[in-house]
Amino acid sequence: MLLAEALFHALKDRGAREVFGIPGDFALPYFKILEDSQILPLHTLSHEPGVGFAADAAGRFNSRLGIAAVTYGAGALNMVNPVAQAYVEKSPLVVISGAPGKLESMRGLGLHHQVKRIDSQYKIFEEITCAQIILDDAKTAPKLIADALDRCIEQSRPIYIEFPRDMVAVEVDPVPAFHPSCEDMEAARACAKEVLAHLNCAEKPCIMAGVEVRRFGLEEKLAELTHTLGIPVVTSFMARGILVDTEAPLIGTYLGLAGTEEVRKTVERSDGLLMLGVILSDTNFGVSKREIDMRSVVHAFDRDVHFAHHSYPNVPLEFLIEAMIEIASPLGDAKKLPAPTYPYGLKSDDSAIAPTDVACAVNDMFVKHGRMPIASDMGDCLFTAMDIENTALIAPGYYASMGPGVPAGLAIQATSGQRPLIMVGDGAFQMTGWELGNCRKYGWNPIVLLFNNKSWEMLRTFQPGPNYHDLDDWGFAAIAGPLGGKGVRVKTHAELIDALEAAQQDSSCFHLIEIMLERGEISQTLNRFVNAVKRLSVAK
Numbered sequence: 001m002l003l004a005e006a007l008f009h010a011l012k013d014r015g016a017r018e019v020f021g022i023p024g025d026f027a028l029p030y031f032k033i034l035e036d037s038q039i040l041p042l043h044t045l046s047h048e049p050g051v052g053f054a055a056d057a058a059g060r061f062n063s064r065l066g067i068a069a070v071t072y073g074a075g076a077l078n079m080v081n082p083v084a085q086a087y088v089e090k091s092p093l094v095v096i097s098g099a100p101g102k103l104e105s106m107r108g109l110g111l112h113h114q115v116k117r118i119d120s121q122y123k124i125f126e127e128i129t130c131a132q133i134i135l136d137d138a139k140t141a142p143k144l145i146a147d148a149l150d151r152c153i154e155q156s157r158p159i160y161i162e163f164p165r166d167m168v169a170v171e172v173d174p175v176p177a178f179h180p181s182c183e184d185m186e187a188a189r190a191c192a193k194e195v196l197a198h199l200n201c202a203e204k205p206c207i208m209a210g211v212e213v214r215r216f217g218l219e220e221k222l223a224e225l226t227h228t229l230g231i232p233v234v235t236s237f238m239a240r241g242i243l244v245d246t247e248a249p250l251i252g253t254y255l256g257l258a259g260t261e262e263v264r265k266t267v268e269r270s271d272g273l274l275m276l277g278v279i280l281s282d283t284n285f286g287v288s289k290r291e292i293d294m295r296s297v298v299h300a301f302d303r304d305v306h307f308a309h310h311s312y313p314n315v316p317l318e319f320l321i322e323a324m325i326e327i328a329s330p331l332g333d334a335k336k337l338p339a340p341t342y343p344y345g346l347k348s349d350d351s352a353i354a355p356t357d358v359a360c361a362v363n364d365m366f367v368k369h370g371r372m373p374i375a376s377d378m379g380d381c382l383f384t385a386m387d388i389e390n391t392a393l394i395a396p397g398y399y400a401s402m403g404p405g406v407p408a409g410l411a412i413q414a415t416s417g418q419r420p421l422i423m424v425g426d427g428a429f430q431m432t433g434w435e436l437g438n439c440r441k442y443g444w445n446p447i448v449l450l451f452n453n454k455s456w457e458m459l460r461t462f463q464p465g466p467n468y469h470d471l472d473d474w475g476f477a478a479i480a481g482p483l484g485g486k487g488v489r490v491k492t493h494a495e496l497i498d499a500l501e502a503a504q505q506d507s508s509c510f511h512l513i514e515i516m517l518e519r520g521e522i523s524q525t526l527n528r529f530v531n532a533v534k535r536l537s538v539a540k
């Protein structure tokens, strides 16, 4: 078969459901084979940052591979930021970049889209991917692809595939099937026994579930384990939106001083905290009132399990949880643990809207129409999402780049068929919100909540005063129509409630609800977060 077909079959066999991309002359040959072969559907978007955010989100949502296909130089380097975000937030993103053919790179001419040297792009992607390959040899290409894709899956991190345009149609053998690296189930059982003994000795055991639980598709298994154990389960900030509709005794999301006191005390006062797949980042732990004593923590991450003074190497999270399920017995009573609480019942009146009112209105809408998956951008919209009842959430909770909101929402619908709720600030919408213009051709119809405070408000809360936080009023609602959707600007509770209901009643296109907020009007969670950061930075 053709090398490009072998690559696309390998991606599909390992769970990829679609490709997001923008072609260029170095990529046209493999794009043509992608279209002709119909192995995977192609969704083109308008700007490579959107392609990267969308492909990353598709992978996160399905716990499968996300595929971004671009051209050399101007395309691939335009996508560095989203790939970096995928790397630190552990997303299995596959970057395919077209590239010059063997002969043209030997003519001694500077090629268009080339930077310093022909391999400059490869070197840049070495810094933000866990594996990099160049498909320049028909004999070795199938095995190279198999090994790189398997590392993408097992490490849940991006990989880089450089595809010279004179190689796409060479005849090759099929790519070998997924082959897990050796895992020692006996080591996992020994580790599980020690973890459970550790929890058993603790007076206040607690489990914190992190992003790896989602990335490796372990929510059901973790729910089974934690329901048996009957001890409190929290998610990290990054992992908000997992364990939805499961029997896990989930008491909330750990946000340190920015979250609820009950969750904070349960975590920070635990003498037996088990962290499963949790990224040790400032956004997950930066506003802890009390440093978590890592000597009493067991931390399973990146295929290692760390105790205070020793570790078990190469114990995948799936194997550890399986081994714990085999021998787990109750340590507490799940029924006695408190469930998270959320705001409901927004009054339909002429009051001005505050961010927390948006969460309230969305919760009311979910009660009436059913929950929706949420894609959130960085900004107060993400902190507001913490007050929305637990539902699948794709958000940049660690690397914290602006821009993923709209592309991620489109990806959720492309890859799952579910109508998403997108939450985005006006600043972030100015960056990638225009991808909504692609909804009509693909029949996507997200409901978009645009928090318009005419401001980079998050930055203003950290640094009040300068005018450079002020944004102009772009009148976003009026732009929705020409982009193929419907837009409405809302200023009161009643207008917001009516706009949400209208959007629910009309699935013919995307609905952009431009929510006007006063500058300085921020969510309670962001307010607690900023106060905690300020207090802790003074205290140190």
Ligand SMILES: Cc1ncc(Cc2csc(CCOP(=O)(O)OP(=O)(O)O)c2C)c(N)n1
Residues within 6 Å of the ligand: 378, 379, 380, 381, 400, 401, 402, 403, 424, 425, 426, 427, 428, 429, 451, 453, 455, 456, 457, 458, 459
């Ligand atoms: C790609 C990128 N460039 C700059 C920044 C830095 C930043 C973090 S938050 C923020 C303001 C966001 O404004 P928005 O109106 O979207 O939301 P809100 O604060 O609620 O009003 C900026 C500029 C980040 N994170 N990513």
Ligand SMILES: [Mg+2]
Residues within 6 Å of the ligand: 379, 425, 426, 427, 451, 452, 453, 454, 455, 456, 457
């Ligand atoms: Mg704003």
